[in-house]
Amino acid sequence: MSEAQLKDLEEIFEQRIANDEKIEPKDWMPEKYRKTHIRQISQHAHSEIVGMLPEGNWITRAPSLRRKVALLAKVQDEAGHGLYLYSACETLGISRDELYDQLHSGKAKYSSIFNYPTITWADMGAIGWLVDGAAIINQVPLCNTSYGPYARAMIRVCKEESFHQRQGFEIMMSLCNGTEVQKQMAQDALNRWWWPSLMMLGPVDAESVHTEQSMKWKLKRKTNDELRQQFIDQTVPQADILGITVPDPDLKWNEETGHYDFGEIDWDEFWQVVKGHGPCNKERMNARVGAWEEGTWVRDAAMAYAEKQQNKKENQAKAV
Amino acid sequence: MEKNWPLWEIFVRSKNGLEHRHFGSLHAADAEMALENARDVYTRRSEGVSIWVVESKNITASNPENNGELFEPAQDKIYRHPTFYTLPDEIKHM
Numbered sequence: 001m002s003e004a005q006l007k008d009l010e011e012i013f014e015q016r017i018a019n020d021e022k023i024e025p026k027d028w029m030p031e032k033y034r035k036t037h038i039r040q041i042s043q044h045a046h047s048e049i050v051g052m053l054p055e056g057n058w059i060t061r062a063p064s065l066r067r068k069v070a071l072l073a074k075v076q077d078e079a080g081h082g083l084y085l086y087s088a089c090e091t092l093g094i095s096r097d098e099l100y101d102q103l104h105s106g107k108a109k110y111s112s113i114f115n116y117p118t119i120t121w122a123d124m125g126a127i128g129w130l131v132d133g134a135a136i137i138n139q140v141p142l143c144n145t146s147y148g149p150y151a152r153a154m155i156r157v158c159k160e161e162s163f164h165q166r167q168g169f170e171i172m173m174s175l176c177n178g179t180e181v182q183k184q185m186a187q188d189a190l191n192r193w194w195w196p197s198l199m200m201l202g203p204v205d206a207e208s209v210h211t212e213q214s215m216k217w218k219l220k221r222k223t224n225d226e227l228r229q230q231f232i233d234q235t236v237p238q239a240d241i242l243g244i245t246v247p248d249p250d251l252k253w254n255e256e257t258g259h260y261d262f263g264e265i266d267w268d269e270f271w272q273v274v275k276g277h278g279p280c281n282k283e284r285m286n287a288r289v290g291a292w293e294e295g296t297w298v299r300d301a302a303m304a305y306a307e308k309q310q311n312k313k314e315n316q317a318k319a320v
Numbered sequence: 321m322e323k324n325w326p327l328w329e330i331f332v333r334s335k336n337g338l339e340h341r342h343f344g345s346l347h348a349a350d351a352e353m354a355l356e357n358a359r360d361v362y363t364r365r366s367e368g369v370s371i372w373v374v375e376s377k378n379i380t381a382s383n384p385e386n387n388g389e390l391f392e393p394a395q396d397k398i399y400r401h402p403t404f405y406t407l408p409d410e411i412k413h414m
Contacts, residue, residue, distance in 0.1 A: 024384070
């Protein structure tokens, strides 16, 4: 293909997106579009899969059967979300194996929030309320993104996500209406999860390298800072209802802007965790890689069994 | 691992009276496992009453590059639409 032809194709492509047309797997797309989508969709899928680990920690210790079935269902949803997203990602011409390799080798990232430990039961509440809350804010605009399979996967994810946030808030609510020690436990969880949740919405706009291109491709419909502000504005009144305090002395309602002003985020911490130096990066990767490797014989056995059944069927057909 | 589990396309009928619709895909060792996994992955909240699974490699798809010769001929055959035919105003329903 000549350079001029390529440029024509790119122009037609950008025009289609500008017209709100969807791009489907077999359509021509610029290499950069394909790569950017593989990066973002796979990161998203990896986050769902690794995101099961901090919560899995509490399934056997949930305080009641009601909490336990809810937590199990939530973790199962996360596995499902990971699978929807991996399958959307595979339509871009990358195999599941390559995707797993990228995760296991550390080449691909996942949301850094999952590198924090879940040390009390209140963390299950805080994760549902804050982490899933931030995730929803991030994800809802993606239901309209330009790549068809990703948009369809996101619609399914978003439908299921609101249960996650509500069950988290309910856990916080029970603790806050409980004994003094329980309320302190809820406050402590908010203290530890608040700032990482704000970081989850990504670096500030001025430092976000992908924002401009991603906005053009509708892979992003609002900037990180806009999403963060939206999250803070909706979450602070919820903390008031719970009767616990957001750990930010600079947090203040601004009558003029109609938004909350908030304090400085510790971006050094964010980058440290992204680079692998968070409290649980190693633990998470070991758990994930371990599960994959220890499952090898199961996957091989299933394949061998399927082949045997297939051969049996073929031999029976021959015998008739 | 010796061999990867193949990819399957999943179609779900959400209720009787509606057609099966493509829901997504998943990996499974055989058709039976694909059905069981599809149940868990795509119908956790009663989204379906029937599931079809088809190994992805068995699907032949048209190529969007050929959309011109495949689909454009239909555009100039306006006589296939009812509005191509003129009727007197007195006829209200036809």
